[in-house]
Amino acid sequence: MPTPSRASLAQIIDAGREIVEGSGASGLTMQAVAERVGVRAPSLYKKFADRDELLRAVTGATLEDLSVRLESAGDDIAELARVYRSYAHERPEAFRMMSTVSMPVDALRQPVEPLLRACARVFGEEDALNAARFAVSWVTGFVQMEFAGAFRLGGDVDVAFEYGLRRLGSGLHP
Amino acid sequence: MPTPSRASLAQIIDAGREIVEGSGASGLTMQAVAERVGVRAPSLYKKFADRDELLRAVTGATLEDLSVRLESAGDDIAELARVYRSYAHERPEAFRMMSTVSMPVDALRQPVEPLLRACARVFGEEDALNAARFAVSWVTGFVQMEFAGAFRLGGDVDVAFEYGLRRLGSGLHP
DNA sequence: ACCTGAACACCGTTCAAGT
DNA sequence: ACCTGAACACCGTTCAAGT
Numbered sequence: 001m002p003t004p005s006r007a008s009l010a011q012i013i014d015a016g017r018e019i020v021e022g023s024g025a026s027g028l029t030m031q032a033v034a035e036r037v038g039v040r041a042p043s044l045y046k047k048f049a050d051r052d053e054l055l056r057a058v059t060g061a062t063l064e065d066l067s068v069r070l071e072s073a074g075d076d077i078a079e080l081a082r083v084y085r086s087y088a089h090e091r092p093e094a095f096r097m098m099s100t101v102s103m104p105v106d107a108l109r110q111p112v113e114p115l116l117r118a119c120a121r122v123f124g125e126e127d128a129l130n131a132a133r134f135a136v137s138w139v140t141g142f143v144q145m146e147f148a149g150a151f152r153l154g155g156d157v158d159v160a161f162e163y164g165l166r167r168l169g170s171g172l173h174p
Numbered sequence: 175m176p177t178p179s180r181a182s183l184a185q186i187i188d189a190g191r192e193i194v195e196g197s198g199a200s201g202l203t204m205q206a207v208a209e210r211v212g213v214r215a216p217s218l219y220k221k222f223a224d225r226d227e228l229l230r231a232v233t234g235a236t237l238e239d240l241s242v243r244l245e246s247a248g249d250d251i252a253e254l255a256r257v258y259r260s261y262a263h264e265r266p267e268a269f270r271m272m273s274t275v276s277m278p279v280d281a282l283r284q285p286v287e288p289l290l291r292a293c294a295r296v297f298g299e300e301d302a303l304n305a306a307r308f309a310v311s312w313v314t315g316f317v318q319m320e321f322a323g324a325f326r327l328g329g330d331v332d333v334a335f336e337y338g339l340r341r342l343g344s345g346l347h348p
Numbered sequence: 349a350c351c352t353g354a355a356c357a358c359c360g361t362t363c364a365a366g367t
Numbered sequence: 368a369c370c371t372g373a374a375c376a377c378c379g380t381t382c383a384a385g386t
Contacts, residue, residue, distance in 0.1 A: 002368050002369085003367080003368050003369045003370080004368090004369085005368085005369065005370095006369075006370080029358085029359065029360085030359080030360065030361085031358085031359075031360090039370075039371095040370070040371055040372085041359095041360080041361085042361080042362080042363085042370075042371065042372085043369075043370055043371075045360095045361075045362085046368090046369065046370085050360075050361075051359095051360065051361090099318055099319075099322050100274070102322065102323060103322070103323070105323065105326050105327055108323075108324050108327075109327065112324075129328065129329050129334075130329065130333075130334050130337040130338075131341075133316070133319075133325065133329075133334050133337075133338070134312070134334075134337065134338045134341050136315070136319065136324075137312050137313075137315035137316035137319055137338065138308070138311050138312040138315055139311075139315070140315040140318065140319060141310070141311035141312055141313070141314040141315025141316070141318065142307070142311035142315070144273055144314065144315065144318065145273075145307075145310065145311055145314060148273050148276065148277070149276060149277070149279065149282075150282050150286075150310075151307065152279050153279055153282075153283065154303065155303050155304065155307075159304075160303075160304050160307050160308075163304040163307075163308065164304075164307065164308045164311065167305075167308050170344065177349050177350045177351080177386080178349090178350085179349085179350065179351095180350080180351080203377085203378065203379085204378085204379065204380085205377085205378075205379090213351075213352095214351070214352055214353085215378095215379080215380085216351075216352065216353085216380080216381080216382085217350075217351055217352075219379095219380075219381085220349090220350065220351085224379075224380075225378095225379065225380090
């Protein structure tokens with residue numbers, strides 16, 4: 001007779017996200033997820049082809065989370081960058097996975113949407129994509145180097161970020 | 175009686191770099207390195223405390239490599255960025271490790287030196303550090319998103335890079 | 349001094365057998 | 368239908384025993 005699955009997909013993903021926040025991506029093992037969800041590791045293969053698919057699902061949830069955050073950030077490019085960075089500070093491990101786990105294109109479309117809109121408003125449709133790529137490259141790189149400890153040798157990092165935001169502004173406004 | 179070690183530190187690191195280029199960081203196992211160097215895995219622990227230390231050594235070699243490249247790139251910020259990106263394209267896996275493996279501060283000092291000099295020349299000592307961080311954040315983020323496949327949804331990536339370089343220029347020149 | 353086999357704990361993954 | 372124990376291949380790491 002049909003048996004309902006003991007752990008829903010959403011439950012598994014949530015468990016995964018909690019583990020990531022606590023022990024990083026390397027702590028996200030099939031066994032750890034299974035245990036937290038009250039099941040044995042092999043059962044997870046009913047929902048995910050392999051660990052990589054689970055990583056993608058967890059990262060996908062992070063991207064959706066971030067999207068919501070950015071949506072409610074308004075139309076200002078600088079403000080979007082600040083919200084992006086503060087999200088990264090809030091969930092450093094999840095943030096890392098965004099650039100570590102290779103995601104399908106569709107998952108990346110949504111979170112860039114707000115920035116794309118902001119850029120289109122300021123520069124017109126034509127330059128929007130290039131401008132958005134410029135901005136997103138800078139902010140992503142900044143946070144990543146910050147996390148990598150590359151900004152440890154002097155100067156205030158928050159000041160450097162605001163400096164960058166100003167430069168971004170004058171870089172984008174012709 | 176004293177026995178000379180069968181695999182030098184340099185040989186091990188070189189073996190590691192070759193493996194990385196072929197199979198990525200995840201392929202850089204103690205066993206794979208040991209085999210390529212003609213020794214058993216436990217022997218490697220004579221030279222490295224653990225796998226992480228080996229990863230750092232390999233990444234350190236990459237950073238030195240990159241430094242040499244950048245040194246011979248001249249004093250132009252845009253040119254430095256181009257050289258940086260082309261190095262990343264040449265050794266994508268090694269490049270990934272630069273932001274994945276957590277490195278000691280000292281290892282990061284050398285490769286930024288040329289950019290720092292270029293920025294000091296253009297903006298003076300005072301703004302050099304902030305300007306360098308702005309530039310390095312952008313170019314690092316750009317290449318990383320390029321590798322992550324974030325730039326797959328339209329537009330030419332090379333064009334976007336040159337666009338970014340122009341924006342970087344007008345962003346940095348007040 | 350350096351190297352090794354054997355062992356341990358821990359992975360991901362498969363699959364036949366259970367309900 | 369879903370779940371599981373057992374098994375396999377593969378890790379990192381330790382250590383006593385070999386030369």
